[in-house]
Amino acid sequence: MERTAYRLADIAARFGGQVVGDADTKVQQIGTLEKATSGQIAFLANAKYRHQLDNSKASAVILSRADSEATELPRIVCDNPYSYFAKLSAFLNPLPECVPGIHSSAVIGKGAKISPQAHIGPQVTVADGAIIGAGSVVMAGCSIGEGATLGENTRLYPNVTVYHGCIVGSHVIVHSGVVIGADGFGIAMDEGKWQKIPQIGRVVVGDHVEIGANTTIDRGALDDTVIEEGVKLDNQIQVAHNVHIGAHTAIAGCVGIAGSATIGKYCRIGGSAGILGHLQIADHVEIASFTLISKSITEPGSYAGIYPFSKNDEWRNNAVHLRHLGDLVKRVKALEKEMESLKGEKI
């Protein structure tokens, strides 16, 4: 693919910032300071990497005002180099265009309404009554269940499964292997056997959501599971039935969220963290990786609960005492009493 090159002056005209050095310098792609080649523009967003400016072969650099004189390369100086880079990269690397049409190998059910502006790839199955909006792309091997709905300009990478009746909004990106709308884990013990509880709610995914590879979002037991607009989910996240995730919350890989948990807006949850069922998490809460949240959080802020690692034998020598920590506390309390009593005697 032939790439278009843009002058720094044109870029600054579009995205703001101030050009220092040759404003006619042309760039066509983004690169890292370390590996960028001619024709590429790099960025410096973290002072830790400032030394990489010295040997960078990039044609230009995006920098903060504080770093504006840290290189002699042609550069764009701006308030937030990381966000500038993100926007410029999105401009230089748009998603591939939607080529409307239905591949001859796709199987389309009765009453399905597929926009003539949508793209349905090879080996796709669209079940009866499903609806797919204009500009949406459903890639190879996806399965769209009965009566499910995809909005406009939504993209499903290959081998995504959307169960019956679920709703996926517009401008949503769903990566391969994602399963939307499988049954929640609802069982009731009855005379020594588990009775399955039908899961008759749906999954409702808002606009501008992105869902990473192999993430699973279960349908609600009775009411719906809801992912609000702008939520960003990384890979291999498990979202149980009736969870509600507030707008613009970002969740890293391998997180597990148990049933009926409610997570606020603008939260950030680290990798492999967990949230127990029926909890409420306030807006603007940050949860560290590997932390299990075992009761509701009502205050914004940053929370953690991680066992610190060490060399194996040190860990072993320390961890063994955890099983007697309550005793240790009692022993210290006893010592304190004895100490008080000894000191008392002296008076």
Place this chain on the structure above:
Amino acid sequence: MERTAYRLADIAARFGGQVVGDADTKVQQIGTLEKATSGQIAFLANAKYRHQLDNSKASAVILSRADSEATELPRIVCDNPYSYFAKLSAFLNPLPECVPGIHSSAVIGKGAKISPQAHIGPQVTVADGAIIGAGSVVMAGCSIGEGATLGENTRLYPNVTVYHGCIVGSHVIVHSGVVIGADGFGIAMDEGKWQKIPQIGRVVVGDHVEIGANTTIDRGALDDTVIEEGVKLDNQIQVAHNVHIGAHTAIAGCVGIAGSATIGKYCRIGGSAGILGHLQIADHVEIASFTLISKSITEPGSYAGIYPFSKNDEWRNNAVHLRHLGDLVKRVKALEKEMESLKGEKI
């Protein structure tokens, strides 16, 4: 779909319980106390939600004897409202019927035996010699390996993979993205390279098992991996080779079970827990979320090992001392000795 409505009197005749109020009240679906609408029956299984009775728009409610007078709505009073609800919901929401037939886009191998009462959906591949029983439904994009067997009335949602030779029982539900029978992680180091150990066992899944989305169950190295009848597995569980899970055990999402672990019957394992390889877990063991079981458990009971979370800076201030807990114990022991000695001198 037109739903059938049932009189409370008819429901009680079928499932037991006592009708209080208008026994001619008709309901056609289950709802939550909070969101049920006319024609729906709600249930109260947890005293915490009793206040929701006041404003519920449900046409009727399922209640325990203790709560029988907590509302004026028509109601069914019974011993176990949760289990009653489960059974009534299963009655009102049966799985879709199996429509026998093989979709024209499916690819069926030589010698495969597919019951004329089974349903094979679009884009399915059934390899040579596989067997699929009556009433079983294999949805879009599934792949059934050579010589694999599915029993009767078993349902595979779209994009499930069953490897060669594996056995799945009857009345089993397998959700999308599940992989049954991939190679176990068997490698031996030999002169600086990993030698792969062929995995020649199978996976054998009993009757009435349910397997959640994107769960993986590896085939055995030599003998089989076994999931006994009635086991319920949530999403994204990893079951390694030669694991044996006892009947009616229920496992929540994201649990990892390492090779050759044996888990008893009627166990309950919380989300993101782990069990190390070659361990034995007794029957009726409960394991908390996020807990790693690192040695065998011989007694029924409830087990846990979770780092308690707190505000990030509190966590940091406390966790730093874990790396010196052994030292702290020694310091307390030294203090105790000195204290003894001081007290001795006084005598």
Place this chain on the structure above:
Amino acid sequence: MERTAYRLADIAARFGGQVVGDADTKVQQIGTLEKATSGQIAFLANAKYRHQLDNSKASAVILSRADSEATELPRIVCDNPYSYFAKLSAFLNPLPECVPGIHSSAVIGKGAKISPQAHIGPQVTVADGAIIGAGSVVMAGCSIGEGATLGENTRLYPNVTVYHGCIVGSHVIVHSGVVIGADGFGIAMDEGKWQKIPQIGRVVVGDHVEIGANTTIDRGALDDTVIEEGVKLDNQIQVAHNVHIGAHTAIAGCVGIAGSATIGKYCRIGGSAGILGHLQIADHVEIASFTLISKSITEPGSYAGIYPFSKNDEWRNNAVHLRHLGDLVKRVKALEKEMESLKGEKI
């Protein structure tokens, strides 16, 4: 399938070791000591199972020199029975041969170069410009993205997804549900909304790598994500963008590796462990299951950080004090001071 039987003498001629007992004994398959039947050869690699020799029905056994007289069964005595077993099993159980050809239901894009010696199964999609080498097997339902490359003698089990532009080497095994090359989790906050950062790097997988079921490996943000030769990944591992995993490292199931982490060669990482972003892990590092690595490791060795489990009420009684561990340390320090002062007075 008719199996070929081999004399112990022939096996020893091929793989070394010394035959004790009847060298004409024929075996055709491997079995466990416990379950092997006639015609099978078992092995003893762990003294813990020596008692199983007594009742084994195996026709022959592989043993270490130390155990050479522990049975009267015909046997092969060697230095490393486990590795011997691995090699013999690989010989007796070769991967199925590649049957060249493209299934009529597969969809092949423009300009794709598929070796006439490759096998493309049913319902596979190979996008424009993809390259698939000789001897490679792409099983049912796989999707190979635009311009992606598979080397020679590589095997993709059903329902694998390889995104555009990614490179998979030769002699690689990829299990079902694996996703190679989905977008890394790159977002930048901009005026209350997450801006997506295009992920324009690739995934590059070296030769002789094995990737377990439902594992995900994200493409790089700008540069590539790299899995070096001989790496062995178990199921449900999450490898984030720009991670670099050194040759011959083995990683157990459910591990999460955050963005731009670099892992050395010959490392071994236990199940459900985690590695935070941008860390460096030296060669020959072992990490225990369930351990979060939160800073770089520069020395080879064995590392752990696991909360020890116990009965639920014991755990609760002990864990509650973790939130006050810093205070406890202060209390001990105060006692030590007072003790010093008391002892001082006595002199």
